[in-house]
Amino acid sequence: MESKTCSDSSYNNKNGVILIDSHAHLELEPLVEQTRAVVARAVSAGLIGIITVGIDLEDAQGALAIAQEYEMVFAAVGFHPHNAKDVGDNSLSQMEKLCENPKVVGYGEIGLDFFRNRSPHDRQLEVFEDQIELAKKRNKPIIIHLRDAYEEGLAVLEKHGPYPAGGVIHCFSGDESDARRALDLGFYVSIPGTVTYKKNDKLRAIVATIPDDRVLLETDCPFLSPEPLRGKDNEPAYIVHTARKVAEIRGVDLQSLGLLATQNAIRLFNLPL
Ligand SMILES: [Zn+2]
Numbered sequence: 480m481e482s483k484t485c486s487d488s489s490y491n492n493k494n495g496v497i498l499i500d501s502h503a504h505l506e507l508e509p510l511v512e513q514t515r516a517v518v519a520r521a522v523s524a525g526l527i528g529i530i531t532v533g534i535d536l537e538d539a540q541g542a543l544a545i546a547q548e549y550e551m552v553f554a555a556v557g558f559h560p561h562n563a564k565d566v567g568d569n570s571l572s573q574m575e576k577l578c579e580n581p582k583v584v585g586y587g588e589i590g591l592d593f594f595r596n597r598s599p600h601d602r603q604l605e606v607f608e609d610q611i612e613l614a615k616k617r618n619k620p621i622i623i624h625l626r627d628a629y630e631e632g633l634a635v636l637e638k639h640g641p642y643p644a645g646g647v648i649h650c651f652s653g654d655e656s657d658a659r660r661a662l663d664l665g666f667y668v669s670i671p672g673t674v675t676y677k678k679n680d681k682l683r684a685i686v687a688t689i690p691d692d693r694v695l696l697e698t699d700c701p702f703l704s705p706e707p708l709r710g711k712d713n714e715p716a717y718i719v720h721t722a723r724k725v726a727e728i729r730g731v732d733l734q735s736l737g738l739l740a741t742q743n744a745i746r747l748f749n750l751p752l
Pocket residue numbers: 588624625649650
């Protein structure tokens with residue numbers, strides 16, 4: 480299914496902007512049914528890389544399959560906190576095995592989600608800690624998902640540090656002190672489309688203070704479409720709206736912001752770009 484909005488000129492990269500979507504889910508519906516078109520639209524919008532993030536074993540295998548098909552797509556693998564209840568020793572070692580593939584550039588998304596509570600808190604914590612150690616053993620940067628669990632999650636991360644391969648708090652939704660603690664751990668802070676939402680002054684204030692060398696951009700597609708596409712299925716090309724807003728907040732032009740965030744993503748995930 481072709482989306483009409485994508486033929487819009489905002490996704491034609493006539494300005495020479497360079498972008499990377501540091502957190503997407505190309506292997507999820509509805510994007511998985513139109514991968515080729517989604518990737519083509521991303522390229523037209525100026526994207527040179529997409530990291531697609533697996534959330535359980537089957538999904539991680541799907542993510543990796545897409546990464547192997549497209550040179551500009553890379554994969555991260557891990558058990559999302561929602562899926563902590565299904566994780567056993569065997570599935571963890573199978574996930575670890577996927578890390579041997581050179582297209583797997585990160586471990587995650589892992590963390591805590593005390594908003595949806597799809598797995599018991601104790602189990603989320605155990606699986607989070609096991610996977611932090613697994614990622615460290617495999618020397619992969621970790622991709623952290625925290626929702627209504629910043630205090631607990633950052634405490635776990637602080638306990639397991641340091642992180643020679645680095646990490647990122649994806650879809651950042653914490654407060655200023657959470658951002659500070661993440662930065663102190665050496666982590667990057669990834670800004671999603673929610674930064675464009677009218678009521679999100681809190682995130683915009685934080686975005687203004689993140690050091691240049693720690694900013695990443697993401698869509699988390701097919702979720703969280705930025706304005707003016709809020710409510711529609713999201714895709715990597717739409718990261719342009721997020722980048723434009725972040726550039727405006729930081730008082731720089733879109734091209735400089737895109738280049739900066741691209742260099743940061745290449746550094747963290749060691750991308751061969
Ligand atoms: Zn997430």
